[in-house]
Amino acid sequence: MATTQEQVEQQTGIQEPGSGEQHRSLRQDVWRQFKKHKGAVVGLVLLILIVLATIFGPILWPLDPYQINTANASAPPSTDHPFGTDNLGRDVFARLLVGGRISLSVGFAAMIFGLFIGTAVGVISGFFRKLDGPLMRITDLFLALPILPLLLVVILLFRDPLQDRFGEELGIFLLVVFVIGVTSWMQTARVVRGDVLSLKEEEFVLAANSIGTRRRNVIMRHIIPNTLSPVMVSASLGVAVAIITESALSFLGLGFPASFPTWGRLLFDANQYIQISPLRVVAPGVMISLTVLCVNYIGDGIRDALDPKLRSQ
Amino acid sequence: MGRYIIRRTLFAIPTLIVISLIIFAILDLAPGDPTSQLPLNVPTEVRERIREALGLGDPFFISWLKWLKLMVITEPINAFNAIFGTCIGNCTDPDRIISWSSRTPAFNIIIERIPQTLWVLGIAFIIGILIAIPVGVISAYKQYSLFDNVGTFVTMVGFSLPVFFTGLLSIIIFSVWLGWFPSFYSTTHVVDWTSWESIWFQIKQMIMPVAVLSLFNAAALSRFTRASMLDNLNQDYVRTARSKGLRENKVVTTHVMRNSMIPVVTLIALQVPGIFAGAIITEQIFRINGLGQLLIASLQSADIPMVQTLTFLFAFLIVVFNLVADVTYGILDPRIRYD
Numbered sequence: 001m002a003t004t005q006e007q008v009e010q011q012t013g014i015q016e017p018g019s020g021e022q023h024r025s026l027r028q029d030v031w032r033q034f035k036k037h038k039g040a041v042v043g044l045v046l047l048i049l050i051v052l053a054t055i056f057g058p059i060l061w062p063l064d065p066y067q068i069n070t071a072n073a074s075a076p077p078s079t080d081h082p083f084g085t086d087n088l089g090r091d092v093f094a095r096l097l098v099g100g101r102i103s104l105s106v107g108f109a110a111m112i113f114g115l116f117i118g119t120a121v122g123v124i125s126g127f128f129r130k131l132d133g134p135l136m137r138i139t140d141l142f143l144a145l146p147i148l149p150l151l152l153v154v155i156l157l158f159r160d161p162l163q164d165r166f167g168e169e170l171g172i173f174l175l176v177v178f179v180i181g182v183t184s185w186m187q188t189a190r191v192v193r194g195d196v197l198s199l200k201e202e203e204f205v206l207a208a209n210s211i212g213t214r215r216r217n218v219i220m221r222h223i224i225p226n227t228l229s230p231v232m233v234s235a236s237l238g239v240a241v242a243i244i245t246e247s248a249l250s251f252l253g254l255g256f257p258a259s260f261p262t263w264g265r266l267l268f269d270a271n272q273y274i275q276i277s278p279l280r281v282v283a284p285g286v287m288i289s290l291t292v293l294c295v296n297y298i299g300d301g302i303r304d305a306l307d308p309k310l311r312s313q
Numbered sequence: 314m315g316r317y318i319i320r321r322t323l324f325a326i327p328t329l330i331v332i333s334l335i336i337f338a339i340l341d342l343a344p345g346d347p348t349s350q351l352p353l354n355v356p357t358e359v360r361e362r363i364r365e366a367l368g369l370g371d372p373f374f375i376s377w378l379k380w381l382k383l384m385v386i387t388e389p390i391n392a393f394n395a396i397f398g399t400c401i402g403n404c405t406d407p408d409r410i411i412s413w414s415s416r417t418p419a420f421n422i423i424i425e426r427i428p429q430t431l432w433v434l435g436i437a438f439i440i441g442i443l444i445a446i447p448v449g450v451i452s453a454y455k456q457y458s459l460f461d462n463v464g465t466f467v468t469m470v471g472f473s474l475p476v477f478f479t480g481l482l483s484i485i486i487f488s489v490w491l492g493w494f495p496s497f498y499s500t501t502h503v504v505d506w507t508s509w510e511s512i513w514f515q516i517k518q519m520i521m522p523v524a525v526l527s528l529f530n531a532a533a534l535s536r537f538t539r540a541s542m543l544d545n546l547n548q549d550y551v552r553t554a555r556s557k558g559l560r561e562n563k564v565v566t567t568h569v570m571r572n573s574m575i576p577v578v579t580l581i582a583l584q585v586p587g588i589f590a591g592a593i594i595t596e597q598i599f600r601i602n603g604l605g606q607l608l609i610a611s612l613q614s615a616d617i618p619m620v621q622t623l624t625f626l627f628a629f630l631i632v633v634f635n636l637v638a639d640v641t642y643g644i645l646d647p648r649i650r651y652d
Contacts, residue, residue: 039469140328141328141331141332143635144328144332144628144631144632144635145332145335145628145631146586146590146624146627146628146631147590148590148593149590149593149608149620149623149624149627150335150336150339150624152593152608152609152612153336153339153340153612153620153624154339156612157339157340157342240473244475247475247477248475248477248594251477251594251597252593252594252597252609254612267477267478267481271481274481274484274485274489274496275489278485278489278490281481281482281485282482282485285475285477285478285481285482286478288475288478289470289473289474289475289478292473292474292475293469293470293473293474296469296472296473297469300469
């Protein structure tokens with residue numbers, strides 16, 4: 001790993017003057033540059049806060065998000081209920097915290113799944129010339145699919161069988177993560193393929209081949225670690241796309257069921273009561289937008305930090 | 314160039330065939346059956362005949378080929394006959410794709426819905442472009458100025474906020490609180506171009522959906538324009554243009570902008586099919602009965618021929634506009650050589 005990192009530094013030409021006495025690794029250098037991007041740092045801090053709030057919030061917040069209390073339905077904000085209650089008297093704030101758990105886990109799981117497919121397709125088609133043509137045709141084909149209509153169709157058709165198989169919660173979770181992942185890997189695959197095509201002509205790969213490193217190890221140790229930077233940018237974009245897609249599906253009434261409050265589902269349910277309790281619409285909407293905004297800023301920051309032209313300034 | 318266009322077009326055909334197969338295969342697995350809604354006292358024999366008439370008895374590949382023939386050969390001929398008053402093929406009793414829920418030809422319903430979608434989304438798209446390009450150009454030219462910082466922030470926000478949230482937020486602010494605009498789009502309103510009141514009503518109900526969508530379209534496009542301008546502003550040819558004494562105005566408009574607009578134009582072409590995908594959500598928020606709303610309604614009533622037709626049309630638009638984007642890129646950028 002150490003040798004590859006030096007290689008990267010030589011490639012990107014970021015040996016700064018005076019680096020002899022105080023050696024910085026690529027990672028430290030990227031971090032230093034990332035910290036200069038104010039939006040990205042604020043985004044990162046906010047995103048960590050949101051993630052922590054959704055993990056620990058439901059434990060700390062005393063009200064039960066599923067507790068129905070029709071005597072106190074559609075109540076305005078008060079000290080007991082900072083965002084009011086919904087039409088069944090459930091605490092909106094508690095539902096928001098629980099909803100965030102699902103929305104964020106869908107976002108991250110779908111991103112990881114999409115990245116996995118994208119990186120695999122990209123590496124295979126970049127490395128094995130015979131598979132390059134067919135795999136890139138498949139990528140083009142996926143890019144030409146009308147994603148949103150197909151997502152809606154697939155979810156509508158397979159929701160019930162999967163829920164019977166895996167239970168109501170897990171079934172829909174797996175389905176949503178699967179369909180978002182399967183339809184969002186194409187850009188990653190293209191970028192990774194481009195990188196692999198140039199990486200495999202590099203001298204360190206030649207060196208690895210010449211000392212008899214197995215092909216699998218060349219890919220795992222030398223190629224994949226070096227494609228990390230485009231993958232990181234795709235990762236941040238992937239989370240944003242996945243969260244928005246999940247919310248859009250739930251908003252159209254075709255995502256998670258009503259018993260399962262994701263941010264998109266909360267927005268969908270609140271839509272009918274927009275006249276009575278507008279805050280119920282605003283709160284989940286702000287959470288979705290804020291999360292996506294943070295993730296996009298982080299992505300911007302990573303892109304700038306990984307750009308050798310900007311970093312050497 | 315001509316050969317490239319032909320090759321690219323020929324390649325689009327198998328893509329569309331495979332996509333139609335995917336769409337057809339997914340929907341073929343659908344549990345819905347139009348005969349399940351028939352009254353129970355309908356005899357089995359009649360039921361079988363209805364199934365046959367709907368083409369449900371055939372094996373998968375046969376029914377796919379039949380549908381594909383209807384979709385790409387028969388329906389275009391019907392459209393041609395209808396437009397030019399000609400009579401090619403069977404024009405007295407033509408084969409049509411029939412929607413299960415309304416029992417009328419799918420394309421008739423689609424044609425009814427197109428104007429609503431095009432009115433709102435088309436205008437939003439054009440306004441989006443008109444906002445995005447100047448903002449992107451000025452932001453890049455005055456990089457790190459106040460205008461650029463504010464512009465970059467606003468486009469980042471516009472790009473991150475999902476349309477369904479900005480749409481609902483605008484309803485809360487402008488319909489519920491201020492009461493300026495109606496919260497949903499009345500499609501029964503026929504614009505009477507002689508009456509100011511009627512035109513004003515149409516404008517009022519279009520403002521919110523158009524504003525929300527054009528903000529979203531403009532955000533992505535102006536980020537892209539800015540990046541493309543920045544790529545060109547530091548090039549050697551710009552310095553040459555300045556050093557030979559060209560006016561700054563001319564340097565920016567004829568040299569930098571002309572080169573920066575090449576990728577922007579292709580992005581605009583690529584965004585066109587996205588308008589129709591955006592229609593699905595926007596039409597749901599503002600209750601516009603356009604194509605997107607038609608798709609959702611057909612999905613909910615398991616109207617499979619309608620869903621197949623609409624999804625295939627979306628795919629067709631994507632493939633066509635990808636082709637348009639590639640070809641315009643080749644025409645606009647003389648550095649690209651294909652043969």
